[in-house]
Amino acid sequence: MKVEYTPFHPRWHRPRVPVFWWLRRRSYLLFVLRELSSVFVAWFVVFLLLLVNAVAQGPEDYRRFVDWSATPGLLLLNVVALCFILLHAVTWLFTLSPHAMVVRLRGRRLPPAVIGVGDLVAWMLASALVIFLILG
Amino acid sequence: MEPFLWLLFSAGGVVSALLVPALLFLFGLALPLGWVTPDYTHLSAVLGHPATRVVLLGLCVLALFHWAHRFRYALYDGLQLKHLDRVINLLCYGGALAGSAAAGLLLLT
Amino acid sequence: MADRITLRVTRYRPESDTEPTAQEYDIPLRKEWVVLDGLNHIKDHLDGTLSYRWSCRMGVCGSCGMIVNGEPKLTCATFLKEYAPGPIRIEPLSNFPIVRDLVVDIGDFMRKLPRVKPWLIRSEQERPAKEEHLQLPAEREEYEQFSMCINCMLCYSACPVYALDQDFLGPAAIALAQRYNLDSRDQGSAERMDVLSSADGIWACTFVGECSAVCPKDVDPAGAIQRYKFTAAMDALKTLLLPRGAR
Ligand code: SF4
Ligand code: FES
Numbered sequence: 317m318k319v320e321y322t323p324f325h326p327r328w329h330r331p332r333v334p335v336f337w338w339l340r341r342r343s344y345l346l347f348v349l350r351e352l353s354s355v356f357v358a359w360f361v362v363f364l365l366l367l368v369n370a371v372a373q374g375p376e377d378y379r380r381f382v383d384w385s386a387t388p389g390l391l392l393l394n395v396v397a398l399c400f401i402l403l404h405a406v407t408w409l410f411t412l413s414p415h416a417m418v419v420r421l422r423g424r425r426l427p428p429a430v431i432g433v434g435d436l437v438a439w440m441l442a443s444a445l446v447i448f449l450i451l452g
Numbered sequence: 453m454e455p456f457l458w459l460l461f462s463a464g465g466v467v468s469a470l471l472v473p474a475l476l477f478l479f480g481l482a483l484p485l486g487w488v489t490p491d492y493t494h495l496s497a498v499l500g501h502p503a504t505r506v507v508l509l510g511l512c513v514l515a516l517f518h519w520a521h522r523f524r525y526a527l528y529d530g531l532q533l534k535h536l537d538r539v540i541n542l543l544c545y546g547g548a549l550a551g552s553a554a555a556g557l558l559l560l561t
Numbered sequence: 562m563a564d565r566i567t568l569r570v571t572r573y574r575p576e577s578d579t580e581p582t583a584q585e586y587d588i589p590l591r592k593e594w595v596v597l598d599g600l601n602h603i604k605d606h607l608d609g610t611l612s613y614r615w616s617c618r619m620g621v622c623g624s625c626g627m628i629v630n631g632e633p634k635l636t637c638a639t640f641l642k643e644y645a646p647g648p649i650r651i652e653p654l655s656n657f658p659i660v661r662d663l664v665v666d667i668g669d670f671m672r673k674l675p676r677v678k679p680w681l682i683r684s685e686q687e688r689p690a691k692e693e694h695l696q697l698p699a700e701r702e703e704y705e706q707f708s709m710c711i712n713c714m715l716c717y718s719a720c721p722v723y724a725l726d727q728d729f730l731g732p733a734a735i736a737l738a739q740r741y742n743l744d745s746r747d748q749g750s751a752e753r754m755d756v757l758s759s760a761d762g763i764w765a766c767t768f769v770g771e772c773s774a775v776c777p778k779d780v781d782p783a784g785a786i787q788r789y790k791f792t793a794a795m796d797a798l799k800t801l802l803l804p805r806g807a808r
Contacts, residue, residue: 325658325660325666327575327576328575328658328659328660328666329573329575329580329581329658329659330658330659331655333532333721333724333725335531335532337721337724337725338530338721341631341771343769343770343771343774344721344769344771347721347767347769347770347771348526348530351522351523351525351526351530351767352526353522354518354519354521354522354523354526355519355523357464357468357472357515357518357519358515358516358519358523358551360468360472360475360476360480360515361511361512361515361516361519361551361555362551363476363479363480364475364479364508364511364512365512365554365555365558365559367479367499368499368508368558368559369558371492371495371496371499371500372496372499372500375492378492378495378496382483382484383484385479385480385483385484386484386485390484391480391481391484391485394476394480394481395480395481397476397480398473398476398477398480398481401468401472401473401476402473404465404468404469404472405468405469405470405472405473408465408466408469409469409470411770412465412768412787413466415770415773415781415783415784415787416768416784416787416788416790416791417788417791418788423699424699425702425703438470439469439470439473442470442471442474443470443471443473443474446471446474446475446478447474447478449498449504450478450490450495450498451478451488451490452490452491452494452498454760454764455758455764455790455793455794455796455797455798456794456797456798456801458764458790458794459794459798462794525767529721529722529725529767532725534725534726
């Protein structure tokens with residue numbers, strides 16, 4: 317850590333940041349968990365590719381893939397992953413993007429809450445589409 | 453470079469927020485637990501369709517770059533490893549690139 | 562309501578202490594008293610050696626920021642009774658070097674502020690204006706929120722990125738740059754971009770969002786930074802894709 321701007325004041329006290337600084341406040345912990353959700357996004361990509369590959373190989377491989385994903389270890393992993401992904405989706409759609417996006421309607425800036433509602437609608441539509449496509 | 457990496461990160465954040473919850477729920481939970489039993493021919497037709505493949509490739513690439521960017525900063529700040537930035541960048545963006553290549557191979561050939 | 566409350570105040574006397582310590586003071590608890598009134602009571606009646614900053618005692622000067630029970634607060638706008646029965650911890654703003662007791666060195670912020678040129682910039686070629694630059698209410702609304710900043714630095718105190726890396730430009734400085742970037746009378750956004758769009762500027766921010774949560778004036782610096790990231794990224798894309806003339 318830099319202390320450059322107090323060179324002539326060695327007596328000024330500057331506490332060090334502890335390594336686990338994010339355990340000190342709930343909001344910091346939530347932030348770190350939110351950032352860790354990205355690990356599970358990456359895991360999902362791996363899982364998806366394995367699935368697509370298994371389906372492409374034929375019904376036998378597909379069965380084996382489903383059996384493998386029903387093992388307790390993998391189920392647990394996917395439950396945890398789903399929780400993190402939901403944390404990501406909720407924070408991204410309802411706290412990050414309403415602050416970050418400027419959407420104008422007839423020259424007026426829409427309030428963040430309205431953008432949040434728009435995100436919710438988009439999320440439900442996208443999910444419905446996915447489910448419809450896969451379950452037919 | 454940073455602006456482009458950030459754009460990829462953001463795009464990845466949006467698509468993974470919109471699509472991944474439903475996909476992971478279906479394939480990671482509902483399918484193995486037998487809550488849904490999609491018929492194999494239908495599934496293979498949908499997942500084998502070129503349009504699906506292209507969409508999934510887009511999803512995979514963006515999601516991987518989303519991971520790379522976020523994970524990089526999580527290591528920088530969460531573990532105070534900013535001095536190792538070269539190694540971390542290589543690990544994160546290199547990983548995302550390699551993963552994207554693998555996804556391209558799997559999905560498009 | 563009990564009629565007394567304990568304040569556990571951080572003391573640090575650089576000539577004798579190596580570490581800050583806490584000292585307890587027992588003060589009257591009045592329902593109309595804010596934390597700052599409690600400190601003034603200590604200074605006037607119990608211990609004249611306690612050092613802290615304040616001026617306006619009405620939430621405009623931005624000099625009375627401290628950490629109250631772990632949260633960055635303006636002590637002139639934080640009522641004692643909300644923390645009853647106490648004790649209340651009063652600490653100097655975090656992430657700044659402690660000069661003495663509750664007084665911190667704000668030099669870093671004061672040096673960062675002018676780097677983003679927080680004033681109206683007009684083109685050099687332009688003749689001096691004969692009349693005022695008019696602005697519509699809707700144009701004013703664009704930046705109004707960011708103009709409410711009182712430089713209290715509570716946001717810096719809440720920001721973990723700033724805690725870890727003192728080179729980070731920080732929330733208020735970026736929000737103030739946006740205050741001028743979004744002003745219809747300003748022409749200086751290109752001049753501000755180099756500083757803002759550097760690794761120590763907006764890109765270091767990971768949207769923890771605590772700056773906006775603690776801001777007493779609802780400036781939403783986190784939102785300002787995110788919006789500027791988008792602007793800067795679009796600008797970078799244009800530079801990459803468009804031929805020089807069309808930019
Ligand atoms: S942005 Fe808010 S918290 Fe930060 S200095 Fe300005 S008024 Fe204070
Ligand atoms: S004393 Fe001025 S803001 Fe509190």
